[in-house]
Amino acid sequence: xxxxETTTPTNFIRKIIDEDLAQxxxxxxxxxxxxxxxxxYLHIGHAKSICxxxxxxxxxxxxxxxxxxxxxxxxxxxxxVEAIKQDVSWLGYDWQGRECYSSDYFEQLYDxxxxxxxxxxxxxxxxSADEIREYRGSLTQSGQDSPYxxxxxxxxxDLFERMRKGEFKDGEHVLRARIDMASAxxxxxxPVIYRIKKASHHRTGDEWNIYPLYDxxxxxxxxxxxITHSICTLEFEDNRALYDWVIDNLDTPSTPHQYEFARLNxxxxxxxxxxxxxxxxxxxxxxxxxPRMPTLSAIRRRGYTAKAIRDFCERIGVTKNDTRIDMSVLxxxxxxxxxxxxxxxxxVLRPLRVVIDNYPDDMEEQLEAxxxxxxxxxxxxxxxxxxxxxxxxxDFMEEPVKKFFRLSPGKEVRLRYAYFITxxxxxKDADSGDVIELHCSYDxxxxxxxxxxxxxxxxTLHWVSERHAIKAEVRLYDRLFSKANPDKGDGDWKQFxxxxxxxxxxxxxxxxxxxxxxAEDRFQFERLGYFCADKKDWSSDKPVFNxxxxxxxxxxxxxxx
RNA sequence: UGGGGUGUAGCCAAGUGGUUAAGGCACGGGGUUUUGAUCCCCGGACGCCCAGGUUCGAAUCCUGGCACCCCAGCCA
Numbered sequence: 203x204x205x206x207e208t209t210t211p212t213n214f215i216r217k218i219i220d221e222d223l224a225q226x227x228x229x230x231x232x233x234x235x236x237x238x239x240x241x242x243y244l245h246i247g248h249a250k251s252i253c254x255x256x257x258x259x260x261x262x263x264x265x266x267x268x269x270x271x272x273x274x275x276x277x278x279x280x281x282x283v284e285a286i287k288q289d290v291s292w293l294g295y296d297w298q299g300r301e302c303y304s305s306d307y308f309e310q311l312y313d314x315x316x317x318x319x320x321x322x323x324x325x326x327x328x329x330s331a332d333e334i335r336e337y338r339g340s341l342t343q344s345g346q347d348s349p350y351x352x353x354x355x356x357x358x359x360d361l362f363e364r365m366r367k368g369e370f371k372d373g374e375h376v377l378r379a380r381i382d383m384a385s386a387x388x389x390x391x392x393p394v395i396y397r398i399k400k401a402s403h404h405r406t407g408d409e410w411n412i413y414p415l416y417d418x419x420x421x422x423x424x425x426x427x428x429i430t431h432s433i434c435t436l437e438f439e440d441n442r443a444l445y446d447w448v449i450d451n452l453d454t455p456s457t458p459h460q461y462e463f464a465r466l467n468x469x470x471x472x473x474x475x476x477x478x479x480x481x482x483x484x485x486x487x488x489x490x491x492x493p494r495m496p497t498l499s500a501i502r503r504r505g506y507t508a509k510a511i512r513d514f515c516e517r518i519g520v521t522k523n524d525t526r527i528d529m530s531v532l533x534x535x536x537x538x539x540x541x542x543x544x545x546x547x548x549x550v551l552r553p554l555r556v557v558i559d560n561y562p563d564d565m566e567e568q569l570e571a572x573x574x575x576x577x578x579x580x581x582x583x584x585x586x587x588x589x590x591x592x593x594x595x596x597d598f599m600e601e602p603v604k605k606f607f608r609l610s611p612g613k614e615v616r617l618r619y620a621y622f623i624t625x626x627x628x629x630k631d632a633d634s635g636d637v638i639e640l641h642c643s644y645d646x647x648x649x650x651x652x653x654x655x656x657x658x659x660x661x662t663l664h665w666v667s668e669r670h671a672i673k674a675e676v677r678l679y680d681r682l683f684s685k686a687n688p689d690k691g692d693g694d695w696k697q698f699x700x701x702x703x704x705x706x707x708x709x710x711x712x713x714x715x716x717x718x719x720x721a722e723d724r725f726q727f728e729r730l731g732y733f734c735a736d737k738k739d740w741s742s743d744k745p746v747f748n749x750x751x752x753x754x755x756x757x758x759x760x761x762x763x
Numbered sequence: 764u765g766g767g768g769u770g771u772a773g774c775c776a777a778g779u780g781g782u783u784a785a786g787g788c789a790c791g792g793g794g795u796u797u798u799g800a801u802c803c804c805c806g807g808a809c810g811c812c813c814a815g816g817u818u819c820g821a822a823u824c825c826u827g828g829c830a831c832c833c834c835a836g837c838c839a
Binding site: 211213238271273277327330331334335338340341342343344372373386388397398399413416417419438441442469475521522523525526527528530531532533534541576605608616651653660662663664726731753755756757759760 | 789
């Protein structure tokens with residue numbers, strides 16, 4: 203067999219589907235669902251699940267529903283459903299109108315519960331939450347039956363109906379599945395399936411006084427939607443027994459099955475909704491879309507592309523291994539996409555003034571520059587050049603260390619697309635001793651940056667003309683945490699928040715063409731990295747760019763060694 | 764002292780008894796280069812958590828260990 207084009211890597215779920223299809227278990231159908239609870243914003247971990255569920259559906263010519271798992275009115279809000287829909291769309295997936303809500307099935311779910319009661323497989327328990335916990339036993343000790351476990355069907359029905367009508371207070375009664383208090387699997391010890399909660403729901407308002415719990419709701423929602431493969435994360439493995447119990451004991455329109463995969467863990471960040479909410483509400487970040495956050499809205503604002511995220515999700519694979527992915531994998535996917543599609547541009551973040559003494563005072567030139575060195579289709583642009591320019595402070599060293607081949611006294615470098623210049627004089631601040639200006643001379647024969655006589659220069663610098671440049675604010679982002687796994691270890695995870703996760707530079711200078719950029723436009727600032735015009739704060743009067751990711755930097759490695 | 768899972772290179776991950784244990788990221792070396800970028804070559808397990816066993820042959824099968832993750836919400 204001949205090795206062929208890049209194929210999507212296989213995984214255990216694809217194999218299960220292949221087998222099911224081969225055995226006609228699902229009548230040839232593949233129907234998945236992405237089931238977020240609308241109680242927070244989606245993050246990169248959800249992206250893994252979205253790509254898996256929607257990806258599988260499209261590969262197998264099936265369907266994937268977007269289902270909001272909204273059974274807990276205390277925590278869920280409309281704001282989140284809108285944000286979630288936007289994020290899924292942005293990632294590039296389409297639920298084709300199948301926007302589902304568990305809350306749409308409340309009436310059916312109630313009937314299913316009543317059915318269980320009539321079969322003697324569910325009962326109303328009137329113990330307190332504390333008592334129920336005590337009776338549940340422990341990991342090593344089996345539970346005990348509730349004194350209410352043997353109520354009659356009639357009494358249970360009566361009580362359950364009255365729970366619905368609102369005759370009782372929160373917590374007074376619950377409905378439990380009657381399974382096995384001695385089960386080694388704790389989720390089978392008569393799990394609570396309905397609780398009284400007199401809270402207003404974002405969709406059903408005050409219609410309900412009782413709400414079903416996850417284990418009862420999810421499997422039945424899957425069955426109602428004819429989901430074939432219900433894919434969730436590993437922590438639900440134990441719950442699968444209950445999932446199957448409910449499906450087995452009720453007359454459902456279909457018999458879905460649950461499969462579990464390992465959730466994503468990423469270095470130097472946290473991916474738990476609870477913790478992300480905390481970062482937002484405690485003000486450690488500016489909001490859900492603070493570009494340092496791992497949420498999809500933040501990542502997008504920072505300049506990540508949907509394609510890069512999809513590529514990343516494909517590369518990391520789908521297994522049951524508890525893993526932690528190195529940031530470099532994500533960044534590699536990102537750079538690969540950005541490198542191809544991003545126009546190059548020059549920007550000086552920390553400007554150092556350079557006067558070219560032998561360049562005529564009033565002369566100005568327009569020099570030709572490629573928008574992408576490897577893609578002529580992206581065209582060219584003109585760069586303004588004049589006697590006074592700025593270069594990056596980092597590109598000058600008065601006393602160069604070994605292997606530093608940028609500018610230093612007496613050394614010659616190339617200004618990209620412009621001229622060779624040689625540094626003749628260093629001007630310092632009288633008080634601080636800081637270098638504040640350089641005087642250089644240029645070689646007119648090197649126009650365009652070409653070597654007039656074959657002479658080599660080791661460094662090429664980016665620059666911008668003082669007279670023409672526009673000012674900008676640039677926000678430099680770094681990892682949110684200074685520890686690879688802030689979740690692990692002793693103490694508060696927030697103590698590992700990286701105090702240098704953002705640096706705001708307000709005196710940056712851009713080549714003038716950038717004035718016409720629009721919010722969310724992406725560029726490569728040559729030699730620095732990829733930058734994105736901020737979605738919220740950008741204006742042509744006051745440009746604001748976010749650094750999406752730096753370029754790979756082998757100089758940094760050399761310098762460090 | 765219960766139950767459910769997982770262990771292949773620094774990080775992911777193919778592999779399902781039989782050629783030198785895929786591939787990606789990271790790392791190191793070299794080449795091209797007007798971005799120390801991109802791109803292109805080359806390099807890494809003598810070994811598959813450990814110990815026994817079965818077999819002509821084991822990462823793959825068996826037995827026994829060990830390590831790590833999840834479960835005792837009226838959260839999902």
